[in-house]
Amino acid sequence: MDKLRAMQVFVRIVEANSFTKAAETLGLPRAALTATIKNLEAYLGTTLLQRTTRRLALTPDGADYHAQCVQILEAVEASERTFRGPAAAKPRGTLRIDLPEALGRHAVLPHLAGFADAWPELALTLSFSDRVVDLTQEGIDCALRVGELQDSSLVGRQIGSMRFATCASPAYLARHGTPQTIDALRAHQGITHFSGRTGRPFDWDFVVDGKLVKLSVNGRVAVNNADANVACALQGLGITQAALYQVRGHLERGELVALLEHTPPAPMPVSLLYPQGRMAAPKLRVFAQWVTELLAREPDLRLNNIS
Structure with a gap:
């Protein structure tokens, strides 16, 4: 069994939350992915995915293994970029972003064309919601969130402060x-x-x-x-x-x-969330830099703003 390939298949299935969608993006038959996961689970001696007719869910072992796979694959990718030259570091592929409804529409969306023009090889998939999104299960690369973050396996970086x-x-x-x-x-x-x-x-x-x-x-x-x-x-x-x-x-x-301007409401943190190990990906790195700079230009959203 090609362990590295099996990891790639496993991570892609989790990101797509579907064997069928993952097979389409990888250009492989669905049966090949099913066999790969079956062999991987047998090799590891544990169940990674729970399958039902409606959805996939990571088992506790599956969640731990997925996090480690992501880190390993990112390390391999970073190592390969060192030898492939500058072209390999260009952001490309699809970047999936989840944004709070109001903040996304009013503060991010009006400026998105500039980001898209700067990185023409990058496709953007945006979702707008105020619900708790499972980035891993739903195949989302990063999310903006307002408020105190709950404990999670995700990395949270505060990039703004909402007044x-x-x-x-x-x-x-x-x-x-x-x-x-x-x-x-x-x-x-x-x-x-x-x-x-x-x-x-x-x-x-x-x-x-x-x-x-x-x-x-x-x-x-x-x-x-x-x-x-x-x-x-x-x-x-x-x-x-x-x-x-x-x-x-x-x-x-x-x-x-x-x-009551003399007793203003307390500001709330605005954070960028992403799975561990993902920031090495060029597409996420350039978005993180862009959205951080975007909020820094907004007086009502910039980090540590003093009125």
Whole structure:
């Protein structure tokens, strides 16, 4: 058995989450991939993949072996690039990226043409979601995520810091008055932003004398989408906390009014996530550099921004 080839086949099946799709990309019959995995599992003496009619899933041994295979294959690729010359280091192939819905649409997508023009041999597959994505199972190379990262086998690198604003429309404030303190917010209508994954509402938070103060939101309107959150505030349905990059234009045009600016919401980290060992790949390396520089140019998203 060609162990290196078996590793490549195994990793490709995991990335594609399908024997059929992996066979198509490798230009091999599906039966050949099935036989390779069967022989590999017999050689290792363990089950790597659990197969059902609907999906594939890594076993615990399979997940460990996959992580090691990725590192080994990346090391082999890096070694070969040393001898193949500059052409081998050019980004090519398909880069699969998962982006938060609002951040992806408003902060990344408007600039994507520049990245695509810089690397014409690179194909881009973008998904936009706020759910927890299994990069390994779904064959995604990297993801941008907002908030504190959960423990995982992925590598997480903070590349930005998202700032927020508490705000409301002039029409809402004319009807209900302008709150001057955090406690005064309790008597107001707040637009609740809840998690589409868990259904739980997000608390509002404020930094007071260097300490974090949380507030549960009361209101008649609840949404699970950042753009809908801002749209509701523009219609005068209540006070909201929203990402500053989303509402800055509305604030400058007077369509929204910033509140309690002396106690701003706490910023949230923006991180780039990717499987261990992947950063050696030229396609991921150039994207990581580009998106890091992109956020650094945005005053409301740059890392360690001081207002």
